[in-house]
Amino acid sequence: MRMFFLGLIVKNLWRQKVRSLLAILGISIGIASIVALGSIANGMEQNLISALKSPKADFTIGQANTPAIVFGVIRAERLQEIKQWPEIAEAYGALVTFSTFRENPYFVVMGTNPDAFELNGVQLKEGRLYQATSEDEMLLGKVAAATQNLQIGQKTNLDGKEFTVVGIYETGNVFVDGGALVPLQTLQTLKNKLDELTLILVKLHATASVNDVVQKIESKYKNELVTLRDIGEYNRSYQGAGLVRAGTWLVSLLALIIGAIGVMNTMIMVVYERTREIGILRAVGWRRSRVLRMILGESLLLSVLAAGIGAWLGTRAVWLVTQFPQARGLISPHFTSALFVQAILIAIGVGLLAGLYPAYRATKILPQEALRYE
């Protein structure tokens, strides 16, 4: 009779189609925000990590104790000092800045020289490279070139200075590809940061130990420099990722609470309206636990349906956002199965919690009193 009982739960929800649908929509907005914001946060994290840590470099050096590595400052002389160490095969500095470029206030401009491109994973797709001494040439990322509709040879303005686009590059990272590269010294001069770097990419000689060099840097420049080798170290040093996640959860949590209140309200109404019916079920021998399971089952079914609809809505919403040119360089969603499993488990949890009180109230209905209820 399990199937009959489950069928009864479905039938009960179907009886109040509009109300059930509204409750489902309420909670599915919460689930959609978890999926959408979660995938965006995942994508941001992935892109920031790959922007900071080139697979060809052994490690990256950034400023210690900064909430966001990309806003950190390293004194340029540190690069010269480290370069002298016998273990170091190559070390290049890069300055990461954000400029307002054609109405995009978060346009990433990276100051780096062509000799660092290989370690940075920069591949020239069209045109030519600039010279390290060039003062008015830039390379444009593939995504930026497409969204800004700029071609090789065209001139464009960056922070009041005119640059000519001499080539188009690709790194595979949406942040870097959504921005531009200019010679390091040119950007340092433009931004009045002559003695500053944001990152140093380091490649060691094959015989050198990464652990030893990392320890050497972190003890010599304690509280000044930090090395990043993997995602764990990145998350440890970049508290910004935690803030983005916390913000994502806060928004999702608010949406979920509103959805849960909707489900709870629906289920309280269900119990109130079906008082007599529940009384009949108890009178013909249904146990309290059976009534509890019926109401919880209805609440759970609402939430599971909401999880499915919410997950679909979330993916569609992100897709819609990525259709805007302004978002292309910033948002590259990363959907993982863990994210969907998380969303479904949260929906189930919310369904159970929201149904618990109405179900408890239903078990307290006395059959003889319910049968007098009109």
Add this chain to the structure above:
Amino acid sequence: MNSSFIQATNLVKTYDLGQTKAIDNVSFAINEGEFIAIQGPSGSGKSTLLNIISGLDRAESGEVCVAGFQLDNNGDLSRFRSQIVGFIFQLHNLLPSLTVLENVMIPMVELNLSKKVCVERAERLLERVQLLNKAHRLPTQLSGGERQRVAVARALANEPKLILADEPTGSLDSQTETKVLELLRKIHRERGVTLVVVTHSTDVAQKADRILCMRDGKIIEDRMNRVQSSMPE
């Protein structure tokens, strides 16, 4: 230790914080297989007494034992209601969103049976009350008499030893009343179940083997009915 199927001793039930005595020190015994009518005017306490016997309500004092179940403890009596009792209400109390067949199957949810077995049993019961052809209709598509026959089939769903009927013909016309009573009597005879019918009607009471007359919460008469009104078999 008693051998009666239903044994009630010194039952008391009050309403309005003790102001109104619905049941006033009532004692009686019913043997297994008897057909009893509890007769009395409105407010005499007969429905309250039936609710106590069925485990839907509890007495404030006194003891009641039905088929070995002691009903005056504080435990959940749903197992008792599911296994021992079949209840027929005055207003049929069918679930409007379920079909006739599903309504009959509702009490079987608590039994550990397959859906196939339950459907077969419900269909047999509907055949018994001559409503198998309307198994997939909703209660709103049936007449009052038909609905009450579905309620009879539902009361038999878990093969109870005791059928309790609270004014089962109270909302029916006289012709339909006769049909429903005839059905109840037949079931009582065929299955050997104990049948307790609460009624204000002398005509209905006359169909029973024994009549308990109630007034002001007391049993004022307990007599065997030697002049049972004839009913077509």
